[in-house]
Amino acid sequence: xxxxxxxxxxxxxxxxxxxxxxxxxxxxxxxxxxxxxxxxxxxxxxxxxxxxxxxxxxxxxxxxxxxxxxxxxxxxxxxxxxxxxxxxxxxxxxxxxxxxxxxxxxxxxxxxxxxxxxxxxxxxxxxxxxxxxxxxxxxxxxxxxxxxxxxxxxxxxxxxxxxxxxxxxxxxxxxxxxxxxxxxxxxxxxxxxxxxxxxxxxxxxxxxxxxxxxxxxxxxxxxxxxxxxxxxxxxxxxxxxxxxxxxxxxxxxxxxxxxxxxxxxxxxxxxxxxxxxxxxxxxxxxxxxxxxxxxxxxxxxxxxxxxxxxxxxxxxxxxxxxxxxxxxxxxxxxxxxxxxxxxxxxxxxxxxxxxxxxxxxxxxxxxxxxxxxxxxxxxxxxxxxxxxxxxxxxxxxxxxxxxxxxxxxxxxxxxxxxxxxxxxxxxxxxxxxxxxxxxxxxxxxxxxxxxxxxxxxxxxxxxxxxxxxxxxxxxxxxxxxxxxxxxxxxxxxxxxxxxxxxxxxxxxxxxxxxxxxxxxxxxxxxxxxxxxx
Numbered sequence: 001x002x003x004x005x006x007x008x009x010x011x012x013x014x015x016x017x018x019x020x021x022x023x024x025x026x027x028x029x030x031x032x033x034x035x036x037x038x039x040x041x042x043x044x045x046x047x048x049x050x051x052x053x054x055x056x057x058x059x060x061x062x063x064x065x066x067x068x069x070x071x072x073x074x075x076x077x078x079x080x081x082x083x084x085x086x087x088x089x090x091x092x093x094x095x096x097x098x099x100x101x102x103x104x105x106x107x108x109x110x111x112x113x114x115x116x117x118x119x120x121x122x123x124x125x126x127x128x129x130x131x132x133x134x135x136x137x138x139x140x141x142x143x144x145x146x147x148x149x150x151x152x153x154x155x156x157x158x159x160x161x162x163x164x165x166x167x168x169x170x171x172x173x174x175x176x177x178x179x180x181x182x183x184x185x186x187x188x189x190x191x192x193x194x195x196x197x198x199x200x201x202x203x204x205x206x207x208x209x210x211x212x213x214x215x216x217x218x219x220x221x222x223x224x225x226x227x228x229x230x231x232x233x234x235x236x237x238x239x240x241x242x243x244x245x246x247x248x249x250x251x252x253x254x255x256x257x258x259x260x261x262x263x264x265x266x267x268x269x270x271x272x273x274x275x276x277x278x279x280x281x282x283x284x285x286x287x288x289x290x291x292x293x294x295x296x297x298x299x300x301x302x303x304x305x306x307x308x309x310x311x312x313x314x315x316x317x318x319x320x321x322x323x324x325x326x327x328x329x330x331x332x333x334x335x336x337x338x339x340x341x342x343x344x345x346x347x348x349x350x351x352x353x354x355x356x357x358x359x360x361x362x363x364x365x366x367x368x369x370x371x372x373x374x375x376x377x378x379x380x381x382x383x384x385x386x387x388x389x390x391x392x393x394x395x396x397x398x399x400x401x402x403x404x405x406x407x408x409x410x411x412x413x414x415x416x417x418x419x420x421x422x423x424x425x426x427x428x429x430x431x432x433x434x435x436x437x438x439x440x441x442x443x444x445x446x447x448x449x450x451x452x453x454x455x456x457x458x459x460x461x462x463x464x465x466x467x468x469x470x471x472x473x474x475x476x477x478x479x480x481x482x483x484x485x486x487x488x489x490x491x492x493x494x495x496x497x498x499x500x501x502x503x504x505x506x507x508x509x510x511x512x513x514x515x516x517x518x519x520x521x522x523x524x525x526x527x528x529x530x531x532x533x
Contacts, residue, residue, distance in 0.1 A: 043257065061133075063173055088109070137169075170191045213243065247268075290504075301492055306399075406436065442492055
């Protein structure tokens with residue numbers, strides 16, 4: 001390391017700050033521009049150096065160059081004589097022009113353009129034996145339908161992987177870079193951890209365990225956010241472009257820093273191939289449990305109104321607008337405004353809460369509303385130019401109709417943090433009222449046998465609620481997913497996959513398996529049976 005390179009890194013960091021400050025957060029979000037912290041870039045390059053043969057000449061590529069955090073680390077970690085070539089792609093001229101001037105004279109081939117549209121080298125000799133990248137963190141909904149179609153087709157042609165439309169841009173970057181990496185070359189990627197926990201990450205995981213030799217996976221702790229301006233849980237993936245042996249094991253580290261993790265274990269590649277999630281928790285396999293929550297409950301997301309401020313009103317707002325109360329139904333406030341986990345009800349079924357809210361739930365055709373409820377018609381007219389044209393409302397008829405979500409007996413919060421109340425990421429709520437809930441909750445509707453069991457034992461609902469609350473947080477966390485800052489999220493299917501043999505026993509449900517059939521029936525007041533496929 002020379003003073004020259006130290007000075008260049010100082011200038012690069014200052015350039016990064018200037019370039020970032022000249023753009024709004026929205027502009028940077030659109031292109032997924034979140035700079036790699038200098039210390040992390042240096043740690044990653046140190047790991048990369050250890051994965052290459054000691055005397056190997058380096059051909060380096062960064063497909064999302066930015067201002068060159070990884071190139072700066074490369075110059076400090078590798079002797080100049082070892083660097084044969086260095087190339088970078090940067091799509092944003094705002095960064096690229098100044099960056100090109102900064103690194104002029106350092107044998108860098110910086111190309112201004114979209115890496116996903118560049119033609120890969122035709123011969124292995126022209127490819128790169130070290131690709132290090134922090135690809136653009138652009139979520140799928142920021143990609144146009146046309147761009148998604150192009151990327152999916154190109155990725156399928158070049159890598160054979162068929163990505164879901166839910167995949168973020170970073171998934172395409174990693175897979176497309178395969179044609180730029182030489183045989184035996186090393187890839188090191190700083191990417192969101194979410195691909196390890198979700199279905200759309202399947203093709204990427206398949207590539208990592210079958211097409212290359214996965215060497216190291218490091219998952220930063222979810223509360224240890226690596227980017228000050230992006231709430232994302234990060235990971236570092238290291239692999240060599242060669243087929244893995246059947247006995248290969250992957251170094252899996254969790255928490256701490258890349259070089260000093262809190263946990264280190266060797267995971268057989270065969271295990272990673274079979275695990276649905278790479279979360280390092282070692283959850284039970286499905287065969288370990290006869291009953292899952294989805295066998296006992298229909299689990300649905302709460303309703304999506306299309307515009308909460310327009311459709312969810314207080315009693316005072318309803319009165320001020322002279323709206324008909326009979327076309328409203330109670331709805332629970334969001335979890336942050338719900339101080340209790342057991343909802344009591346008044347004689348009309350409304351929840352006894354300081355913050356009482358009501359959902360406009362009208363399915364009458366517009367002509368009838370205009371004729372019978374003129375004040376409601378006047379109120380709806382205020383949303384004609386914006387609310388009615390929103391994605392959800394525009395797909396409904398009439399546009400102000402709401403989804404059918406009856407009041408649930410049990411609810412679970414959709415997301416939460418492990419450092420929240422009682423240290424649990426998710427809250428289970430017992431609802432005695434007629435209030436429905438919005439999509440910040442998951443709604444648990446008991447299936448037939450469970451409903452029958454609950455009807456026969458007055459105290460059973462509370463015991464079921466106590467069982468749900470007593471579940472180890474790790475059981476749900478292993479099924480859900482985690483984002484930066486320790487934010488956990490669980491979808492209906494993920495919650496439904498939680499083992500529930502204990503609840504089946506509590507409900508006196510006897511389990512019987514029978515092919516091609518799913519049926520619930522009760523033989524005696526306290527002896528029900530469940531037939532599972």
